[in-house]
Amino acid sequence: MSLPNDLILSAKDDIAIRQDLVLVALGKRPADLAIRVGRLLNVHTRMWALDQEIVVKGRRIAWVGPAGQYKGEVAGRVHYPDLSAVPGFGEVHKHIESTHLTPEYEAALVLPRGNTWTCEASHEFANVDGPNNTAFWKTARSHGVPHKVFIQPGSAVPPSGWESTGGHYGYEEQRGFLTEDLSVVSLDEVMDWPAVWDPQNPAYERIWGMIRATVEQRGVVEGHGAGLVEAHETSAFAASGISSDHEIWSFEDGWEKINRGIFIEIRPYNFPEVLPGLLERGLPDWCNIAFTTDDRSASETLRIGASDYNLRSAIEHGVPPETAIQCVTLNPARHMRIDAWVGSITPGRYADLVLLDDVGSVSISAVYADGLLVSEGKQYLGPQPDISWPEWASETLNIGRLLTAADFAVRAPSDRHSVQAALLRPFHWNQDFLTTELKVENGEVQRDTARKITKFAIIDRYSGNGKLASMFWLGCGPADPDTALACSVAHDSHNVWTVGSSDRAMAMAVNHLQEIAGGWVLVHRGEIVAEVCYEIGGLMTARSAEELDREMQQLYSAAEKIEWMYEPSATKIWKPGFPETLIFATLTCLPWRWVFVAPSDEVPSGLVNVNTGQSHPVVW
Numbered sequence: 052m053s054l055p056n057d058l059i060l061s062a063k064d065d066i067a068i069r070q071d072l073v074l075v076a077l078g079k080r081p082a083d084l085a086i087r088v089g090r091l092l093n094v095h096t097r098m099w100a101l102d103q104e105i106v107v108k109g110r111r112i113a114w115v116g117p118a119g120q121y122k123g124e125v126a127g128r129v130h131y132p133d134l135s136a137v138p139g140f141g142e143v144h145k146h147i148e149s150t151h152l153t154p155e156y157e158a159a160l161v162l163p164r165g166n167t168w169t170c171e172a173s174h175e176f177a178n179v180d181g182p183n184n185t186a187f188w189k190t191a192r193s194h195g196v197p198h199k200v201f202i203q204p205g206s207a208v209p210p211s212g213w214e215s216t217g218g219h220y221g222y223e224e225q226r227g228f229l230t231e232d233l234s235v236v237s238l239d240e241v242m243d244w245p246a247v248w249d250p251q252n253p254a255y256e257r258i259w260g261m262i263r264a265t266v267e268q269r270g271v272v273e274g275h276g277a278g279l280v281e282a283h284e285t286s287a288f289a290a291s292g293i294s295s296d297h298e299i300w301s302f303e304d305g306w307e308k309i310n311r312g313i314f315i316e317i318r319p320y321n322f323p324e325v326l327p328g329l330l331e332r333g334l335p336d337w338c339n340i341a342f343t344t345d346d347r348s349a350s351e352t353l354r355i356g357a358s359d360y361n362l363r364s365a366i367e368h369g370v371p372p373e374t375a376i377q378c379v380t381l382n383p384a385r386h387m388r389i390d391a392w393v394g395s396i397t398p399g400r401y402a403d404l405v406l407l408d409d410v411g412s413v414s415i416s417a418v419y420a421d422g423l424l425v426s427e428g429k430q431y432l433g434p435q436p437d438i439s440w441p442e443w444a445s446e447t448l449n450i451g452r453l454l455t456a457a458d459f460a461v462r463a464p465s466d467r468h469s470v471q472a473a474l475l476r477p478f479h480w481n482q483d484f485l486t487t488e489l490k491v492e493n494g495e496v497q498r499d500t501a502r503k504i505t506k507f508a509i510i511d512r513y514s515g516n517g518k519l520a521s522m523f524w525l526g527c528g529p530a531d532p533d534t535a536l537a538c539s540v541a542h543d544s545h546n547v548w549t550v551g552s553s554d555r556a557m558a559m560a561v562n563h564l565q566e567i568a569g570g571w572v573l574v575h576r577g578e579i580v581a582e583v584c585y586e587i588g589g590l591m592t593a594r595s596a597e598e599l600d601r602e603m604q605q606l607y608s609a610a611e612k613i614e615w616m617y618e619p620s621a622t623k624i625w626k627p628g629f630p631e632t633l634i635f636a637t638l639t640c641l642p643w644r645w646v647f648v649a650p651s652d653e654v655p656s657g658l659v660n661v662n663t664g665q666s667h668p669v670v671w
């Protein structure tokens with residue numbers, strides 16, 4: 052009798068799998084494997100049980116209990132007497148796109164680090180190709196990859212009412228996604244807060260349509276509540292039906308939200324500000340807390356780890372290991388309503404185990420996912436399919452023409468020797484943009500490197516009409532002459548951005564970016580000195596983490612030869628040196644106000660206030 056392959060979760064297949072598991076659990080049908088471990092953490096009781104056996108059929112757990120007591124037949128047995136088994140680690144909020152690897156290579160990177168399932172916050176790829184987003188995220192799993200991706204279609208598609216991208220989601224789209232199969236579980240981070248509270252906002256109908264479709268299908272509405280801390284704001288955030296927040300930047304932020312029923316998803320770089328307060332208060336119940344990655348590049352993951360790093364860091368901050376393990380397993384699984392499939396080592400769930408030789412330091416000896424031994428140490432042993440991604444995934448930059456230096460000129464009103472100019476910084480969260488006076492030469496407004504003022508441009512990569520907007524930014528970009536950096540990762544619309552000390556270098560960088568179908572291009576003193584290919588969606592590459600890291604290291608070393616301008620800004624993730632975090636400087640969600648977007652009829656200059664809808668010329 053053939054069983055479904057149990058890869059893409061459908062209710063029909065799940066029932067067939069469970070009917071078989073019932074008979075295996077009763078010993079009436081044979082099992083495939085018995086994994087005997089020194090001890091096993093039951094995350095439902097937060098207690099260890101000694102000398103346990105996990106009996107596996109197919110990809111699932113059929114039976115768990117004291118070693119030797121299972122009465123059915125078992126085809127194979129393995130025994131790890133000195134290891135502690137904990138459930139596979141899950142990510143409740145992660146943009147796999149930010150690893151910049153396609154899902155089959157993400158799996159090879161994160162499985163050895165204990166991460167066996169991920170709730171993919173997919174507004175990134177969804178803004179590149181909205182119609183194919185769910186198909187994209189099911190492809191690797193359909194090829195048998197044992198890392199499970201639970202798909203969260205993006206509410207931020209497009210991210211604000213003043214942007215248009217490769218996707219446009221509303222009620223009908225979200226209803227369709229949620230009825231496809233069980234792998235689509237929620238609505239990705241609702242983060243356009245003005246579109247939630249303000250009926251006058253142009254995206255109000257669209258956002259509430261997506262929320263309604265999610266509620267209708269009993270999905271989870273995920274949130275992004277950066278800067279919403281005050282009682283009325285957090286009450287409104289919770290009252291909307293938004294169920295979580297991962298933008299927890301302070302203890303007060305997390306405390307105000309968790310006390311209003313909001314599930315808090317804490318990222319490791321926020322641990323120092325958030326965890327001590329929770330521990331000092333002796334928080335007795337951590338079930339409404341998860342630890343999660345959000346965004347982490349392949350290079351950073353190779354350097355510090357994946358979910359294992361999140362767990363290790365929380366333990367180092369004083370969270371008891373067993374409680375911390377619940378925060379990366381059962382808590383996020385329950386929050387996302389997928390705890391029937393992942394989050395614990397119990398019958399019916401996927402056979403995902405992390406075998407630790409030391410719990411406190413999260414030292415991983417081996418990982419099982421779907422009942423398969425997928426890693427020993429850092430060595431990935433699982434399937435590595437060679438997926439030939441279709442053109443809708445690999446040809447996604449549609450600027451439509453080669454650009455010239457003249458395209459980047461900011462022209463002054465006639466007969467002016469100087470103008471007033473609007474300035475933004477990376478992560479400029481002030482009520483107003485900055486203003487300054489800039490010189491005019493031959494009718495064009497000039498940069499002022501001495502005051503760290505350079506030009507930043509956003510190029511529409513979707514319409515094919517080759518439109519772009521340029522303005523002046525403070526405290527970022529290269530000081531060296533004829534130098535520019537271009538990238539096709541521009542959260543969350545993922546147009547193309549470039550920052551540079553000459554219009555010629557900016558045009559050169561963007562034109563080469565078009566040749567490599569997306570990624571990074573660095574031009575130094577008029578020469579292309581480094582490139583990194585993100586050929587899938589302009590966001591990811593179908594290569595190993597190690598291969599991508601080698602290319603990133605070449606970019607970093609070329610960038611070290613350049614003087615990068617810097618001014619502190621509103622967040623600690625903005626640092627001196629190579630401005631890699633500029634990929635996040637084009638966000639248009641909370642807590643931004645004035646933002647720079649690709650030009651449109653509504654916002655021809657690209658400069659708009661997402662709270663008020665007010666736009667403004669970049670010079671006057």
Ligand SMILES: [Mn+2]
Nearest residue numbers: 240242275298
């Ligand atoms: Mn967010």
